[in-house]
Amino acid sequence: MHSSLDVRPEIRAALDAGRAVVALESTIISHGMPYPRNVETARRVEESVRRAGATPATLAVLGGRPTIGLSDSQLEHLGKASDVLKVSRRDLPMVMAGGKDGATTVAATMILADLAGIRIFVTGGIGGAHRGAEHTFDISADLEELARTNVAVVCAGAKSILDLPKTLEILETRGVPVLGYGTGNLPAFFVRDSGLPLDQRVDSPEQIADILHKKWQLGLQGGVVIANPAPEHAAMDPLVADRAIQKALAEADEQGLGGKDVTPFLLRRIDELTGGESLQANIALVLSNAELGARIAVAFASQDLR
Secondary structure, eight states: OOTTOEEOHHHHHHHHTTOOEEEEOSHIIIIISOTTHHHHHHHHHHHHHHHTTOEEEEEEEETTEEEESOOHHHHHHHHHOSOOEEEOGGGHHHHHHTTOOEEEOHHHHHHHHHHHTOOEEEOSOBOOBBTTHHHHOOBOHHHHHHHHSOOEEEESBBOTTBOHHHHHHHHHHTTOOEEEETOSBOOBTTBSOOSOBOSEEEOOHHHHHHHHHHHHHTTOOSOEEEEOOOOTTTOOOHHHHHHHHHHHHHHHHHTTOOGGGHHHHHHHHHHHHTTTHHHHHHHHHHHHHHHHHHHHHHHHHHHHHO
């Protein structure tokens, strides 16, 4: 356990005992959804993890301290405050040195989870290569983190706003396995099926846990993407989603948005354009991922004890 971390006693006890713990990011609270839906969803996600037999650990930086596991009042603070920074790998030293509050992206959550000894992390969708990345080189730090940090990420694939073929190519080049849970194709966040085939389909948490153990026992550094399609009842129609995405992308381009400002803007604008349908899909897929992530964490902990 790294000395820079503030770890809630419940989570420290679970880790010390070898019990299942699931890491959760905090950008979905501060930058992914409006208040109060963000805090309500964060609480529901934690409860989903608990019901499936694991201990939830929402991660953030509070007052410059990387914090593993948030209290109810800390969740509320992240959901309401307007000055919480969006923190990736490059930002962690500055936010810590400045004593500031930061919500962790996929990359930063992976780093802190790894330092705490948490191997399973649940999110909505990973970042990736943005559309037009061949000209802008706008590629999420999430992909580089997946190549170097030993944390498995349960998600609904990569966000639909991205260039998904390029994202898959980068993951392949960097040696990151992408496992389709119950599917042979990559899910696309709001949409269940991008039409892009994956090399590996998996059908049980136990199978996933075994793959994770084998990878890390070999000393193969880096994470694994576990792509879990959004629930059928909540997934968006691909045409509806694409129309909203195209309009939101055009508006972002008109406003000259770039870097870390793009994704929050696009998600917010797509929610507006779809009359809240995309937000409902986002909430449903995160809850589904939380349940699956907890089941994988339980299986991983059980195999580790054998």
